[in-house]
Amino acid sequence: MAFTLPALPYAFDALEPHIDATTMQIHHDKHHQAYIDNLNKAIAGTPNEGKSLEELVAKAGTISPAVRNNAGGHWNHSFFWEILAPNAGGTPTGKLADDINATFGSFDAFKEKLNAAGISRFGSGWAWLISKDGKLEISSTPNQDNPLMDVAEVKGTPLLGVDVWEHAYYLKYQNKRADYLGAFWKVVNWNKVAEHYSKASK
Numbered sequence: 001m002a003f004t005l006p007a008l009p010y011a012f013d014a015l016e017p018h019i020d021a022t023t024m025q026i027h028h029d030k031h032h033q034a035y036i037d038n039l040n041k042a043i044a045g046t047p048n049e050g051k052s053l054e055e056l057v058a059k060a061g062t063i064s065p066a067v068r069n070n071a072g073g074h075w076n077h078s079f080f081w082e083i084l085a086p087n088a089g090g091t092p093t094g095k096l097a098d099d100i101n102a103t104f105g106s107f108d109a110f111k112e113k114l115n116a117a118g119i120s121r122f123g124s125g126w127a128w129l130i131s132k133d134g135k136l137e138i139s140s141t142p143n144q145d146n147p148l149m150d151v152a153e154v155k156g157t158p159l160l161g162v163d164v165w166e167h168a169y170y171l172k173y174q175n176k177r178a179d180y181l182g183a184f185w186k187v188v189n190w191n192k193v194a195e196h197y198s199k200a201s202k
């Protein structure tokens with residue numbers, strides 16, 4: 001069965017003023033849809049047709065660039081929408097908060113480190129908080145790669161990811177990626193991040 005676009009779990013304007021409605025609409029309806037359309041085209045009639053998104057992502061290094069980029073794009077965006085939410089942000093709680101503090105020194109130090117990963121990613125890509133061998137780690141990937149890919153420099157289970165492609169922020173923040181990252185923290189759905197962490201810890 002062909003891949004289809006998951007509905008955004010909130011309205012386009014739900015993340016205002018941090019992420020604007022027009023950006024969300026274009027990002028979800030146009031960019032994410034395009035990854036899905038191009039993925040479906042790239043796998044049609046090939047042995048990869050019928051494989052799950054997770055299977056494709058896991059063998060990114062051995063599939064065509066079109067499948068790798070678009071499968072990554074579909075996986076990353078599906079993940080991203082879920083870790084954002086209206087009336088969110090703030091700080092994590094429980095084990096996730098404790099482990100962030102223990103690993104990075106403090107919540108602020110963690111945010112700074114993830115911001116730095118996002119800012120220093122040259123061109124387009126993602127910054128991640130991952131669980132790797134039972135430990136928290138920050139990493140970044142180019143283009144639409146992610147830490148689940150066999151080709152990732154740092155492999156692990158994504159807990160939180162931030163899209164630092166210009167299409168994620170240019171309308172409102174122009175060249176100011178750091179300002180967008182500052183706004184991102186105001187809409188992080190920590191309940192979802194904690195859910196990912198709890199699953200990864202099992």
Ligand code: MN3
Binds near residue numbers: 077163167
């Ligand atoms: Mn994007």
